[in-house]
Amino acid sequence: MKFPIFCSPAEPSQMPTALRLALYQPDIAENAGAMMRLCACLGTGLDIIEPCGFVLDDRRLRRAAMDYLAHLDWARHASWDAFLTQLSGRRLVLLTTGAEMPYHRFEFRRDDILLVGRESAGVPEGVHARAEARVIVPMQKGPRSLNVATAAAIVLGEALRQTEGLAA
Secondary structure, three states, rough: OOOOOOOOOOOOOOOOOOOOEEEEOOOOOOHHHHHHHHHHHHOOOEEEHHHOEEEEEEHHHHHHHHHHHHHHHHHOOOOOOHOOOOOOOOOOEEEOOOOOEEEEHOOOOOOOOEEEEEEOOOOHHHHHOOOEEEOOOOOOOOOOOOOOOHHHHHHHHHHHHHHHOOOO
16 A cells, blocks of 8 residues: 555644645655654654655555654655645745754744754755754754754754643
8 A cells, every 4th residue: 555645644633733744855764753753752743745765655555654653743745846736835945064053043923834854965955045044953963963853853853842732
């Protein structure tokens, strides 16, 4: 069985916030699975923007997301353009090593969509330019970047704290 392009197994009313995490053409199934579990546990929505660097079929999806899929409000988009048609005026906040604004100094909104790029290449310039804001997780000099799932967890946690999106 293949999943349709758009699917949201969880009831939207179960989600405590409109905040969403978007994965731009993810390369690594395990990272996508980790971010699926992150969003399921924190009650945030998830968008997967294809094409992925791995086959996203029923068997692989169940393996990556394990039993968290039933708790996840998610959508699968066939392309960047298809994703853009679903924004409905929401702000895109790109997590990037090319930003100057530290994530903890940024003022998140309850309906933001946090966007992470491909593990291998980030996002192309057109996607970078489309983001209304760009934030960075400050790191010590030397290492190139954090794992995308780790960076997403750090920034998503701060966005939820600021917007009081996670019930205590």
